[in-house]
Amino acid sequence: MSTIKYILSLTFLNLLLFHVPFYSYVLEHIEVGTADGLLSLFVVMVALFVVNIFLLSLLALISTKVLKGFTLFMLFSAPIALYFMSTYNTILDRTMMGNLFNTNTSEALSYYHPKMFIYLFIGLLLAYIVFKIPIKKSKRVKLLKFGLGITVMGIVILYINSSKWLWLDKHAKNLGARAMPWSYVINSIRYKLRELKEHKKQILLPTATFANPKEKIVVILVIGESARAKSFSLYGYERETNPRLKKEDIVVLKNTKATATYTTASVHSMLSYVGSSSDSYEPLPNYLQRQGVEVIWRTKNWGEPHLNVETYQRASDLEVSCKGDECNYDSVLLTGLMKRIKASKKKKVFVVLHTSGSHGPSYFEKYPKKFELFKPVCKTVNIKECSQEELNNAYDNTIVYTDYFLATIIEKLKKEQGLNSLMIYLSDHGESLGEYGLYLHGTPYSIAPDVQKKVPFLFWASNSFKEKRNLKNIDFEHQKEHGDYNIFHSVMGAFEMNSTIYDNKLDIFSY
Ligand SMILES: [Zn+2]
The missing domain is CATH 3.40.720.10 (Alkaline Phosphatase, subunit A)
Incomplete structure (x- = not known):
């Protein structure tokens, strides 16, 4: 399979399998059955599609190995993320990723439920199937044209439908937190960067003495x-x-x-x-x-x-x-x-x-x-x-x-x-x-x-x-x-x- 075909297939697979919370959020926030609602749905689908193509092409441009490694990670982790989102009715924003990083083992174990294994199994199975598919390297220029082409096309569609920007902007945080696997990948990076910044920022104060240390x-x-x-x-x-x-x-x-x-x-x-x-x-x-x-x-x-x-x-x-x-x-x-x-x-x-x-x-x-x-x-x-x-x-x-x-x-x-x-x-x-x-x-x-x-x-x-x-x-x-x-x-x-x-x-x- 050529790299471009691989990216396209993966995008469709991702949109088909891992976006139930995303779609239900969209359906809850548009007027289903009206032309305006349909337009919102169309615009948000274009945005989701373009984001996937753009980011996966970026990874492919680094190397096909990086793309494949990321794919395996995605197929294995997205079902688990979906399990958490549906079971605990949460979204994976920066704060939530921070909470997850700060969860200790005993807390983590308290989340355990046999149903989780079903999700884990599906993830591993998917990752195994995709692992077996060989990728034929596409030329970088071709990849660049493909990634940029789709992105520009998406921007043009968004531009024509500028009446929907306000809607997109209003729901951006919630949609972003439901876009798999980018929500937890990007929000983990955001959380870690912030933590690093805060760690670096703290200057230690001079040592103190206690007048009555024994009291x-x-x-x-x-x-x-x-x-x-x-x-x-x-x-x-x-x-x-x-x-x-x-x-x-x-x-x-x-x-x-x-x-x-x-x-x-x-x-x-x-x-x-x-x-x-x-x-x-x-x-x-x-x-x-x-x-x-x-x-x-x-x-x-x-x-x-x-x-x-x-x-x-x-x-x-x-x-x-x-x-x-x-x-x-x-x-x-x-x-x-x-x-x-x-x-x-x-x-x-x-x-x-x-x-x-x-x-x-x-x-x-x-x-x-x-x-x-x-x-x-x-x-x-x-x-x-x-x-x-x-x-x-x-x-x-x-x-x-x-x-x-x-x-x-x-x-x-x-x-x-x-x-x-x-x-x-x-x-x-x-x-x-x-x-x-x-x-x-x-x-x-x-x-x-x-x-x-x-x-x-x-x-x-x-x-x-x-x-x-x-x-x-x-x-x-x-x-x-x-x-x-x-x-x-x-x-x-x-x-x-x-x-x-x-x-x-x-x-x-x-x-
Ligand atoms: Zn307050």
Whole structure:
């Protein structure tokens, strides 16, 4: 078989066998039976065909061996990818490939199902059949003409149907993640490149010393999500959204502004020693881990910097051992937490709980039913359809649940009498609930309203911590302003760490 025929046959085989999720996505998003729907289908098929011919020709231009090697890989791996996509209803975008690379063996084994073997067998069989087909080398010039010819033809067809560009652009990510085998090949490369960049970027910070290395202390940092200070009664909201925290001996820090209006930038900034999302230094958890602190990161969210910590647990990891009716909510992050902390042999323990808090638009799904204090609530993700009252109610209920979540941590720490402990809570950014016609968050910082910037920032400390650090004599009320730049230095201060980068002016316990 000539190389060109081989490429064509392989393309048809690929389009025929491995694109069921792709086609079902397309059919779900066009109006089947209308001329417009047919045109979308035609354009997307042309695009898919051209992409396959173009990329396979590129491989053939390198060498027929490379083309054949890739084909075998594709025929063997695509059925397995299809199995995962259909079983777990996922798509293979960059984040998913990252998740797969980060899956450990025991997790991977938990995906095992006998049905997988059928897919594996089909893949191996296909690969074997194609392996037996000899390829006759085509001349490079001929190959180039063929690859470019088809590509140009495809571009012309797309150009004529420019009315479909918007549709293609809108669905590009979803279609790309279903185009086999390119979705997982290209997204794996994208993930690895990004990882490499982040690894390279982290400059190590200078070694620190501990003033009291033998003293046990536990610091829990809770990172909130989309919680705005305006909706906390602790910050003057007329509605009682903090019924539990108000009874606790906590310190509420006034005038706290987030440095960004979206999660990734805020969390990076919160963990950076210069308080900026664009710095190149190792983030707080990595630094503490290197200085001998036991670091436990638990998350029901995403967007953290590249972490190098001993314990990294996703909510899905914790769900396995979680009991009760709160395992689908932030409380899953507390599963066995105290036991885990007590089991640590290290004197300094740093826990980060990255919550999903008040992340919209489906506020009503962020808390268990019993926390629905304010009714009626908005029950659609299209929040503009809801009345202002329903929207506020749903959002406020998420704050009531956050209040409960934080109070639960305090209660757990209080029970450990004599344990030197501290809990800090800071939200990543605020949220718009229709003010100035804005919803959610992520408005460019310079024009973002205060509700997206002003965030709750509070802490609770055990009696021993308060006494040791003489907190009674600190006038927190008169600390003029706060920000995520306080986190790094305050945590260092709490552990009584010292190094050349420590800035006591940014440590809230040392003002
Ligand atoms: Zn966020």
